[in-house]
Amino acid sequence: MAILREIGTKYTKDSGTTFTVWAPEADTVEAVLTTSKDKAAVTLQREAFGYWTGLSEEAAPGARYLYRLNGELERPDPASQSQPEGVHEASEVVDHSSFAWTDENWKGLPLEQLIIYELHVGTFSEESTFDGVINKLPELKDLGITAIEIMPVAQFPGSRNWGYDGVFPFAVQNSYGGPEGLKRLVDACHKEGISVILDVVYNHMGPEGNYLNDFGPYFTDKYNTPWGKALNFDDAHSDHVRNFFFQNALMWLRDYHIDGLRLDAVHAILDTGARHFLQELQEHAQQLEEQQGRPYLLIAETDLNDVRLINPIAQGGYGLAAQWMDDYHHAIHTLATGEKDGYYADFGKPEHLVKALKHSFIYNGIYSEYRKRTIGSDATSNPAKQFVVCAQNHDQVGNRMLGERITSLVSTDMLKVIAGLYLLSPYTPMLFMGEEYGEENPFLFFVSHTDEDLVEAVRKGRKEEFSAFAWQGEAPDPQSEKTFNQSRLQHSYKKNEDQNQLREFYKTLIQLRKSILVNPDKSQLEAYFDDTESVLHLNYSGTNPKLRCLFNISKQPQETQLQNGQQLELLLHSADARWGGSGEESADTRPQNGKLLLPPESLVIFQSRT
Template identity: 70%
Template sequence: MGISREIGAHYVQEKGTTFTVWAPEAEQVNVVIHGKLKQTIPLQREAFGYWVGLSEEATPGTRYSFKLDNDKELPDPASQSQPDGVHKASEVINPNYNWTDQNWKNLPLEEYIVYELHVGTFSEEGTFEGIVNKLPELKELGITAIELMPIAQFPGNRNWGYDGVYPFATQNSYGGPEGLKKLVDACHKTGIAVVLDVVYNHLGPEGNYTSSFGPYFTEKYNTPWGAALNFDDAHSDHVRNFFIQNALMWLRDFHVDALRLDAVHAILDTGAKHFIQELQEHVNHLEQQQTQTYYLIAESDLNDVRLINPIEQGGYGLAAQWMDDYHHAIHTMATGETDGYYSDFGKPEHLVKTLKHSFIYNGMYSEYRKRTIGTDATANPAKQFVVCSQNHDQVGNRMLGERLTKLVSFEMLKPVTALVILSPYTPMLFMGEEYGEENPFQFFVSHTDEALVEAVRKGRKEEFAAFAWQGEAPDPQSEETFNNSRLQHNYKNNEKQNQLREFYKELIQLRKATLKNTSKEHLEAALNEGETVLDFTHTSAGLRCIVNFSKEAQSIATDQKGWKVILDSADEKWGGPSSTYTSENTILQPESVVVLQATA
């Protein structure tokens, strides 16, 4: 499985702190202990350019930095805490925590109902503690797993998290490592699993000192973020080890249940064993050691089943991957948008195909990309695909960050979510969608380098060139942009929002009760003659879902005998105009969904 080497600062009670850093080109490395101790300790060089030393006096809370060849002091690339931000000294943390989740076992993947959230904007506090306070609401909604957008230390205190520069350090403004452990422990006590979004395809620009230590990057490839991380060039074993140790830390030391691997198509590796496969093998080994189950979930735009196929079949063995095709098929049908990458979608038959076969682009030519993409995923279990109608990318990478609430009618929100929650796939909600949050989710940063801020502003404008969006992009650096993106959580004082949330609750309960072992093999899907109504049935569960995308009422010609209506989004209790659908009168209200259960 390649090199496995612990890195960073590790404190052991009554023994002190061992410091390990990889700096293969350095002639001399010292660790500088700050504060009252004011020590400078020379480290000993070991094989492959690792430098190691012990300070018996350094304890949790001690600040330290590394000095290479008597040059300037730098934070630890594997720092687990940056209490004063990305440019200042690192901190030794206490590895011990009084965990209360000894009886916790990760949920089966098919029981995951994921809720993606951004720590800084989800709660009033904008911290891990703020999430803890809202866990009872998420539990009551029916959520079984939360997914945290990246929490690795980034510059300032406003960021989506994808500009992180210390992958091992938990963002100080969110509550640091202690706050994250408290959140995970509380989630497990509530019966909720924790998925953490990690970024192994690039590091952010500000506060990134890794290149001073060694060849963390390679010029072999160009990426949207500059030089690529070095996963397959000279010295790459140790860069791979850096990120593998990171993943193992979150799972082992923070009790995280699953990792969402950001944009794995940008992890560039032409070696014989791809980094992703090696990572999965290490996680398999950790599972055996810990007698616990962990999931790796990829984000990829390649529609490639190699990610999730078993290793013995030539795959990488991951548990699941996000599936954009499903989102795009729903979004284009609900909104009518066909700009940018949405130009590849918008046909009603796409929904039938993606329900039955997962990927729409499964070896098809993409007009938008001007090439053939994808592989056939028909044989892969439905639980391996995470689907949504909104997520941080699809909302936040719109110019104005509008949620579906602003793009479609209140009535349309209900069939859209039924397509996600009652699909055979692993459903994911984006924070606030369950009650129709009206605040946008916009892109925000808090860099201190003005040239970098300007580059970010320029880059955002260029991203929107392929879309026909009107207006001016919000300033990512402005605190107002961040504040505009915070959830209002006003559903208790808003009848419509509360009705929508109750509708979500009903669908989630329905899924839990009837769709425990969903599969594509036992799913039938068809369109009516006008291609405005989608009718799909989980045959083994006896559950049928009929969706009217049209703004007109639609009559259904199919045989309705043997079915009873158990939910109609047009019902007044869900804020609808009134239900008109019965087994005798098969009229669907505009923009509605009817769910039926087999009576025989």
């Protein structure tokens, strides 16, 4: 494992601020203090491998600075920790030691206890800030959430963006509340017993405000990604690009007390070296764990269905804690909606859902008709907790042309069935903000770039993405502030009885999962569809009491056969009037001659102690 080199600025009360930047091709580098009266410049000294460093006693927290390369070109710090005036202006010195943390007793939560809630800071609250999220934490705790996953907050251009156009990975978005705001949020979450996972992007950089090439070979011509040139993780000078991102990850975990990182689209982190970037990242995180005495979780997003990401390093894997599992989402979505366009073409059969429950990956070394190739590896032996599953997330909603949530695609009864399918699965569940009460506003794609050519390119690119789907209508303009405002949560469940009933249903499912499905084992799970191929039986034999879950995913009543000899006690029926159902279940909850009649689009949960 490589020895890391500090970069960026480091303030100490006794000596001032040390500036360190990697600029291997520069002849001279100065740190220009733009907030000093005479714009004082600190000449940095060149060290090994093209690092430049220097000390300023004048630069204190809050001081603004630029780097001047070769006496001419002035640019913000690639490792800037704050960009108060946006991506094109001066960086700011930050003192991480000054924040008054109150979470000294917080030790994090294990993976199996996570009920994750994905949110976007800009659209989650009325304030569009970290403090706005803090104000909603009591509601999330009441729901039963144990972890929030924050979409990227690295500084991006403008004030409206999903976050995947970030160009300063170390700087916290100024419009959200900057470094202090994020620390307040993390501290408040830990006070409520809630873990914090931060979405980070190590596979590409945004286009506007991206000045990395002015400093060094951060990118390589060896590969291309869907977003342009690939970051340089295995070409000449790649050791120092890797160092840049290792230091970034450690900063979030160490200085912001983040509990875990969600690693965006790791299949686009292209590295053919002997020790893959992800393995080395995990090794550095493990080393920090030992130093800090608390666990850190690295969770990958990938579309490769490759268990190498999560297998132990000793077994040839990368050792990450978990990965997102799109197969389960796609299996649920196609059965519930009937959609079969685009990548959904590979899904839609009942046996897909059963296979996902038993073996995790559906495409586990078999041919994908959509991709025209064989994909995946066998994940049967991997613990269920290593797979994060959902019914909605920012991609699956926001990458629809009109940003429709599943709320607008299926009935309320089916929403309850879908919630049960993943909250009662053996996997680590993740909600997308607002789904718990059936938020009706869409979640659209939005940006606030200043370059008109770039804005037009984004509009064109979005239209091309939709070509594989049979969606009707006109895509909203990503640049329009109206598009952003349409994507805000309404938090309307407090005034809407139907939404409040759905939220209470979610709350009950989460409580049930916490009390019985503590650490479910796939090997002690039985999953099958009955002869109608409309009712899914999901039985847990390794829990006490044993759970017996039945899901009618059809629009007609279904009679299904139960196993003989079961003494069943009803725990929950989704058609109960208190969940907004018809209430007709009252005469049908007791099995007759081993058979049970299920209303259309319904979920019934029994417990058995025999």
